[in-house]
Amino acid sequence: MSISSPRYTAPSVDRLGRASRTLAVLRHELLSRAGLGTLLVVALAYIAVTLIVVFDADFASAAGQLSVSTYEAPFQSPLWALVILIVATAAGAGSVAEDRGSRSIVLYLSRPIHLSDYLSAKAGSIGSWILIAAVGPGLVAVGILAALGVGSATVNLSAAAGFVATGVLAALFFTGLALALSSLTDRALYAGVAMFGLVLSLDIGVGVVSGITGNSTVLYASPVTDLTSVAEAAFHVAGPYPTDPVSSAVLLAVVGGLLAVAAYWQLSQVEVVGE
Amino acid sequence: MTGIVDAEGVTKRYGEVLGLNGFTATFSSGITGLVGPNGAGKSTFFRLLAGQLRSDAGTLTLLGHPAWGQGEFRRRVGYCPEGAAMFDWMTGEDFVTTLLRIDGFSRTDAIERAGRAISSVGLTDARERRIRVYSKGMRQRIKLAQCIAHDPELILLDEPLNGVDPVGRASLSALLRQLSHDGHHLIVSSHVLYEVERLTDQIVMISNGRTIAEGDIHRIRDLIDARPHVIELESPDPRGLARFLGSWDHVVSIEFLGTARLRVLTRSPDAFYAALPELVVSEGITVRAVHSADDNLDAVFRYLSEGMR
Numbered sequence: 063m064s065i066s067s068p069r070y071t072a073p074s075v076d077r078l079g080r081a082s083r084t085l086a087v088l089r090h091e092l093l094s095r096a097g098l099g100t101l102l103v104v105a106l107a108y109i110a111v112t113l114i115v116v117f118d119a120d121f122a123s124a125a126g127q128l129s130v131s132t133y134e135a136p137f138q139s140p141l142w143a144l145v146i147l148i149v150a151t152a153a154g155a156g157s158v159a160e161d162r163g164s165r166s167i168v169l170y171l172s173r174p175i176h177l178s179d180y181l182s183a184k185a186g187s188i189g190s191w192i193l194i195a196a197v198g199p200g201l202v203a204v205g206i207l208a209a210l211g212v213g214s215a216t217v218n219l220s221a222a223a224g225f226v227a228t229g230v231l232a233a234l235f236f237t238g239l240a241l242a243l244s245s246l247t248d249r250a251l252y253a254g255v256a257m258f259g260l261v262l263s264l265d266i267g268v269g270v271v272s273g274i275t276g277n278s279t280v281l282y283a284s285p286v287t288d289l290t291s292v293a294e295a296a297f298h299v300a301g302p303y304p305t306d307p308v309s310s311a312v313l314l315a316v317v318g319g320l321l322a323v324a325a326y327w328q329l330s331q332v333e334v335v336g337e
Numbered sequence: 338m339t340g341i342v343d344a345e346g347v348t349k350r351y352g353e354v355l356g357l358n359g360f361t362a363t364f365s366s367g368i369t370g371l372v373g374p375n376g377a378g379k380s381t382f383f384r385l386l387a388g389q390l391r392s393d394a395g396t397l398t399l400l401g402h403p404a405w406g407q408g409e410f411r412r413r414v415g416y417c418p419e420g421a422a423m424f425d426w427m428t429g430e431d432f433v434t435t436l437l438r439i440d441g442f443s444r445t446d447a448i449e450r451a452g453r454a455i456s457s458v459g460l461t462d463a464r465e466r467r468i469r470v471y472s473k474g475m476r477q478r479i480k481l482a483q484c485i486a487h488d489p490e491l492i493l494l495d496e497p498l499n500g501v502d503p504v505g506r507a508s509l510s511a512l513l514r515q516l517s518h519d520g521h522h523l524i525v526s527s528h529v530l531y532e533v534e535r536l537t538d539q540i541v542m543i544s545n546g547r548t549i550a551e552g553d554i555h556r557i558r559d560l561i562d563a564r565p566h567v568i569e570l571e572s573p574d575p576r577g578l579a580r581f582l583g584s585w586d587h588v589v590s591i592e593f594l595g596t597a598r599l600r601v602l603t604r605s606p607d608a609f610y611a612a613l614p615e616l617v618v619s620e621g622i623t624v625r626a627v628h629s630a631d632d633n634l635d636a637v638f639r640y641l642s643e644g645m646r
Contacts, residue, residue: 077412077441086438094426165420169483172387172416173439174409333390 080179087170087183091157095187100152104195107145111136111199116206123212133200133221134297137228143265143286146196146232151257153191154240156250157184158329163248181241181326188240192233200225224296227311231292235285235314238321245325245332261285281305288314340365341491341522342386346395349381349546356381358546359395364524368517370533370554371526373543379526380419382543383495386524387416400491412440415489417480419496419526425469429460429479432468433486440487454486455479457512459505473500473626481509485516492516494525498532500626503614510535529629530557531606565589566606570599571625578622585612597625 118135122128136142158181161167170180204222207213213221239260244253265286272280281287281304288310293299295307340363349356357378373379384390385397386404388411397404400413424432430451437447455464458478463471468479481497494513498506513536517523527533533540534554542550542557550557572578579591579599587605594600603609606629617624 076443078443079441083439083441086435090424090435090439094424164423165418166424168384168387168389168416168418169424169436170439171389171407172411172414172418173436174407174412174441175439176407 080176083173083175084179084183084186087175087180088186091183091187092190095153095157095191097152100149100191103145103148103152104191104198107149107195108199108202110141110145112203112206115200115203119203119207119212120210128213128217130217130220130224130298131300133204133224134293134299136200137290137293137297140286143261143289146192146236147258147261149195150188150192150236150240151254154188154237155244155254155257157188157240158244158325159247159250159253162332163250177330178326181322181329185237185241185322189233189237192236193229196232197225197229200229221297224293224298227296228289228293231311231314232289234318235289236318238318238325239285241325242321242328245328278305282310282313285314285317342397342399342524344382344395344397347382347385347392347397348394349378349385349390350393355546356390357385357392360543360546360548361395362541362548362551364522364541365539366522367539368513368523368525368537370530370537370540371524371543372528372530372533372540373526374528377528377543378546379528379543380495381546383416383418383493383524383526386414386493387418412487413490415484415487415492417484417492417494417497419499423468423476423480426467428465428467429455429471429475429482430464432479433483436483437486442487450486450488451482454482457485458482459508474502474505477501478505478509481512485521490522492521492523494523496526496528498527498529503617503624503627506532506627507614530554531610531629534607535610565602565604566609566629568601568603568606568609569594569628570601571597571627572599573597573623573625575599578624581616581620581622585609 114135115133119128119132122132158167161170171177201222204218204225208215208218239257240253243256243260244250246256247253265284268280268284268287272278287304291303291305291307291310292314294301294303342362342364344360344362347357347360360378360382371379371382381390385392386399388404388406391405400410402408402410424435427435433451433454434444434447437450438444442450452461452464455461458481460475460478460482463475468476471479477497477500481494484492484494497513498509501509510532513523513525517537523536525533525536530540538554540551540554540557541548570578575593575597579593582588582591582599582601585603585608587603587608589602589604591602592600601609613624613627616622
């Protein structure tokens, strides 16, 4: 076969940098996850949290007992953690798994996109959805109360900070979890079941073990308990807390980060064999 | 080796199965056809080039870079994969624009380039439809559009004409020739030698994961022309189509497969592929898809493979 030198010269075109390309993936991912199920759960979170916080605060204000801890009401229900888990699953379980299953991951990685950019965009999308569901409703409720003149500026700002702190930690942990489990499989369903199974079994399991042994240290193994402790501390609820809030916060952030690193390592080993 | 793509002893295993078995070839400028029967290792080779798979042995470089992994050099490469790797919920235009944005083009540039690429593959009228309603041929076209929209130096096309209607095949073949004329380098895989022959004289033949021939196509096609060729057609009116095909001298037999498929045996595939688009246009007959069964090619590949031992 004859051998000849390349003769093609692509016209010089200004291209945007890695950050812009990552943002393009993020935008695409955010839109692709905006399915009916995700939007429905997020809408329910907004309605439920807003109603609970606004009515609780209004009644407490009328009784002259309004404080930052009044705003913690949504976290007293296990439904809050469940809603966050559902949103994280809807936004995250398929994020990598579906790309692998459909081989559309090829469309990303055959382009000048680094694996770290791809995963950063995926993490950004999952995290954004969790923040929308975890932080947004609380801030909306605080905004409504401020507009109605309920609560002082200090109380409302402290409550807003509580929602942000708890929501950010939830986003860090569940984003890492979703990325790690989603990168292990090419089926979103498997990743979703694993997310639910892991979080719920840990929550129930450590509760049982702690009850039998009387050892409260095992409670750190439950992300739901960790988040509850952080929320109670963030909203100045009187202790004792199930776990030390600072330790729980560090644990959630570190484990979330490690899970994201594990997802990167796992995906860097993956080959897309195809159908 | 100093080709656009160089493969030296590339081996890829899927467990016990060998996808590529010491594949060695140099792909130079212009269009090179990678021809082989189904399961020969063509898609494995493309996936290795696209950085989807990592070879177990040997070296594989494209544009001077190792094929495994990501990197900025990938902006010089366009890849049209086989199979349905698409974002079905998007419109064709959004699909191409999004991928251009991921390539680093500004929004304005991306929209402009997407429009041009979609127009060049003949999908302008369908650009605002969602991909999930596209026919197989339209999906092939939009995949081709995303592959060429960023003006890549090297274009990798894995079975790009598979499932495309006869008229579409002719126009897409013309587009590929134009891209080559403009200086792009193309590697086009197919299990249909006649498709590749209409694009280029340069071929690499692959069977059982090994190179069995490379270079000029004419010696190989002489062998193939000696054997009747099986072609399957999909049409809503197979009997009407058969009436016309039956009048062609080179057609040996016609067999009906169900209500919308025909199997045609021809002594001259060249003449068949040349005449079919004319028939479709002049008689207004709908042919949804053309498939070339590669049983007869297998015989030639076996012959060539044995000749190498």
